Amino acid sequence: MIIDCHGHYTTAPAAHTDWRERQLEAFLAGEPAPAYPSISDDEIRETIEKNQLRLLRERGADLTIFSPRASAMGHHRGDLGVGIAWARACNDLIARVVSLFPDNFIGVCQLPQTAGEPLDAAIAELRRCVDMGFVGLNLNPDPSGGKWNSPPITDRYWYPLYEAMVELDVPAMVHVSASCTPVFHATGAHYMNADTTAFMQLIQGDLFADLPELRLIIPHGGGAVPYHWGRYRGLADMLKKPSLDTHVMRNVYFDTCVYHQPGINLLFEVIDLDNILFGSEMVGAVRGIDPRTGHYFDDTKRYVDALDLSDKQREQVYSGNARRVYPRLDAALKARGL
Amino acid sequence: MIIDCHGHYTTAPAAHTDWRERQLEAFLAGEPAPAYPSISDDEIRETIEKNQLRLLRERGADLTIFSPRASAMGHHRGDLGVGIAWARACNDLIARVVSLFPDNFIGVCQLPQTAGEPLDAAIAELRRCVDMGFVGLNLNPDPSGGKWNSPPITDRYWYPLYEAMVELDVPAMVHVSASCTPVFHATGAHYMNADTTAFMQLIQGDLFADLPELRLIIPHGGGAVPYHWGRYRGLADMLKKPSLDTHVMRNVYFDTCVYHQPGINLLFEVIDLDNILFGSEMVGAVRGIDPRTGHYFDDTKRYVDALDLSDKQREQVYSGNARRVYPRLDAALKARGL
Numbered sequence: 001m002i003i004d005c006h007g008h009y010t011t012a013p014a015a016h017t018d019w020r021e022r023q024l025e026a027f028l029a030g031e032p033a034p035a036y037p038s039i040s041d042d043e044i045r046e047t048i049e050k051n052q053l054r055l056l057r058e059r060g061a062d063l064t065i066f067s068p069r070a071s072a073m074g075h076h077r078g079d080l081g082v083g084i085a086w087a088r089a090c091n092d093l094i095a096r097v098v099s100l101f102p103d104n105f106i107g108v109c110q111l112p113q114t115a116g117e118p119l120d121a122a123i124a125e126l127r128r129c130v131d132m133g134f135v136g137l138n139l140n141p142d143p144s145g146g147k148w149n150s151p152p153i154t155d156r157y158w159y160p161l162y163e164a165m166v167e168l169d170v171p172a173m174v175h176v177s178a179s180c181t182p183v184f185h186a187t188g189a190h191y192m193n194a195d196t197t198a199f200m201q202l203i204q205g206d207l208f209a210d211l212p213e214l215r216l217i218i219p220h221g222g223g224a225v226p227y228h229w230g231r232y233r234g235l236a237d238m239l240k241k242p243s244l245d246t247h248v249m250r251n252v253y254f255d256t257c258v259y260h261q262p263g264i265n266l267l268f269e270v271i272d273l274d275n276i277l278f279g280s281e282m283v284g285a286v287r288g289i290d291p292r293t294g295h296y297f298d299d300t301k302r303y304v305d306a307l308d309l310s311d312k313q314r315e316q317v318y319s320g321n322a323r324r325v326y327p328r329l330d331a332a333l334k335a336r337g338l
Numbered sequence: 339m340i341i342d343c344h345g346h347y348t349t350a351p352a353a354h355t356d357w358r359e360r361q362l363e364a365f366l367a368g369e370p371a372p373a374y375p376s377i378s379d380d381e382i383r384e385t386i387e388k389n390q391l392r393l394l395r396e397r398g399a400d401l402t403i404f405s406p407r408a409s410a411m412g413h414h415r416g417d418l419g420v421g422i423a424w425a426r427a428c429n430d431l432i433a434r435v436v437s438l439f440p441d442n443f444i445g446v447c448q449l450p451q452t453a454g455e456p457l458d459a460a461i462a463e464l465r466r467c468v469d470m471g472f473v474g475l476n477l478n479p480d481p482s483g484g485k486w487n488s489p490p491i492t493d494r495y496w497y498p499l500y501e502a503m504v505e506l507d508v509p510a511m512v513h514v515s516a517s518c519t520p521v522f523h524a525t526g527a528h529y530m531n532a533d534t535t536a537f538m539q540l541i542q543g544d545l546f547a548d549l550p551e552l553r554l555i556i557p558h559g560g561g562a563v564p565y566h567w568g569r570y571r572g573l574a575d576m577l578k579k580p581s582l583d584t585h586v587m588r589n590v591y592f593d594t595c596v597y598h599q600p601g602i603n604l605l606f607e608v609i610d611l612d613n614i615l616f617g618s619e620m621v622g623a624v625r626g627i628d629p630r631t632g633h634y635f636d637d638t639k640r641y642v643d644a645l646d647l648s649d650k651q652r653e654q655v656y657s658g659n660a661r662r663v664y665p666r667l668d669a670a671l672k673a674r675g676l
Binding site: 142146147148150151152181182183184185187188189192193196197200201203204220221223224226227228229230231232233234235237238258259260262263265266269270285286287288290297298 | 480484485486488489490519520521522523525526527530531534535538539541542558559561562564565566567568569570571572573575576596597598600601603604607608623624625626628635636
């Protein structure tokens with residue numbers, strides 16, 4: 001079984017994304033949001049069958065851990081009330097995809113997060129989504145969209161959410177949303193920077209000493225981290241922290257969203273296999289075909305398949321690690337005899 | 339000959355760094371800065387001989403392209419007048435190091451930059467330093483120290499400086515300074531993020547179409563870029579830009595400040611040899627010894643030596659590329675018969 005841990009609903013029906021714009025317009029006008037539109041099952045089916053499901057099948061994967069479009073979370077837009085309604089709408093849509101294609105998708109939720117606000121609404125939405133069968137969440141370390149005015153992810157500000165995660169036994173993917181500054185291109189800079197920043201915060205802090213059961217996935221192959229693994233090992237040493245193996249890597253996982261063979265080779269060379277989850281971010285940031293290979297840049301399964309791994313190792317990366325990191329996914333699969 | 343393109347005077351005499359603090363205190367108190375202290379040649383000699391020069395010799399390199407301590411540039415502190423005085427003090431100290439050790443160091447300057455201010459003072463300081471024999475400059479793409487409120491480096495705001503660089507035939511290393519937010523660790527996050535961000539800005543813009551002779555060095559092995567080379571090639575394609583080879587890589591160079599063998603291997607696998615300059619950032623961000631190798635993390639020459647390169651290729655990375663990118667360095671060496 002091949003599980004893709006990182007897929008977003010980037011192809012949601014136009015009525016859904018149009019409603020978001022009308023919701024924000026109403027907020028700015030001081031008016032109540034319009035009613036959420038009616039979207040048929042057929043419309044949802046079409047957006048999935050033509051895109052994610054087609055590619056999943058073409059590439060030979062089975063199941064995607066599926067969440068709302070990351071760049072559209074837009075935690076910096078509107079206020080917390082707007083964010084609550086938007087997160088519910090997005091998560092309910094994911095729940096519908098999962099109910100239509102239960103063999104191929106399982107849900108991860110977006111949270112309502114507003115910089116400077118407490119996390120109660122985020123925790124409530126997480127609980128609601130777990131009740132609907134979701135197995136994890138996306139946590140935005142910078143809900144300001146590039147201003148970076150929230151505390152580091154090791155700060156106690158985040159602990160109530162972490163405690164709920166531990167209680168519910170769900171991991172978070174640390175994933176920013178759109179950038180509201182022209183300085184940071186969203187998928188080319190802001191995403192990578194957030195991954196790198198989050199990892200360095202984890203080195204500086206002692207989060208997992210406090211919460212040894214907390215699990216975080218850092219996407220996009222860990223940003224700059226594996227490429228600079230020596231720097232991070234050296235910085236941990238300079239900061240008089242324990243070795244990264246025990247200080248961070250018992251609780252942190254990287255996905256394989258690295259879009260060329262040399263990058264994937266490096267990831268597997270420096271990061272323990274237990275810490276790598278197959279992912280593609282498909283349909284996502286990079287949608288084209290690599291002229292050098294004739295294949296999609298984001299067809300990361302090809303790169304992983306090209307590695308010299310044993311069957312057991314391959315099984316770990318393709319499904320075993322995901323089932324361990326997302327126990328609710330494992331339970332759902334076992335309930336189906338898988 | 340082995341040229342290290344990336345060294346900072348991180349071991350400057352205490353009187354120099356103490357003066358900086360007194361200068362800032364005076365600024366806050368609305369008083370004139372105290373007189374700059376007298377620092378003897380012997381004091382400077384000692385800080386260099388015991389540190390950079392010792393390590394240069396131990397590691398078998400010859401000459402360092404040497405600039406003021408990057409994290410101490412602190413463009414976000416004080417105002418432009420404070421920055422002008424501080425840049426002059428730092429650059430004058432570099433000039434003294436170079437005059438004491440002309441065979442081993444050549445100067446690159448720090449600029450006075452204040453977010454939102456024009457670049458006239460920076461250009462004036464660059465001209466002053468080039469007149470003193472400096473061969474390049476460090477350009478801070480985020481003089482705010484983590485607020486990122488300056489325009490992208492492709493913006494016309496920066497063009498007057500770029501035009502001076504082209505006129506003077508000097509390249510810039512794109513290098514941020516300290517971070518004023520706890521979110522970004524300086525050397526573990528802010529530096530890497532700036533490298534990645536700058537490269538993505540160059541993909542989005544058309545800077546080198548306007549200024550085909552401009553040359554930029556992106557340090558720390560290019561941040562996250564080589565590891566995600568497929569992503570960047572794919573993003574250029576999605577943005578309908580020309581191939582990175584022609585759009586960016588005729589004008590952009592990466593150093594070898596990547597502190598483990600797998601990272602260096604990847605850098606040389608994906609980036610054309612013409613675009614790689616040997617560098618160590620020594621004495622810099624990571625000062626310890628890697629327990630896995632028994633050698634300093636930042637002894638990057640060991641990693642480069644371990645590559646399977648021809649003599650000609652090795653010469654390119656160790657000196658040929660630096661002499662091409664820094665023509666004033668080449669001229670200075672030729673004047674000495676080197």
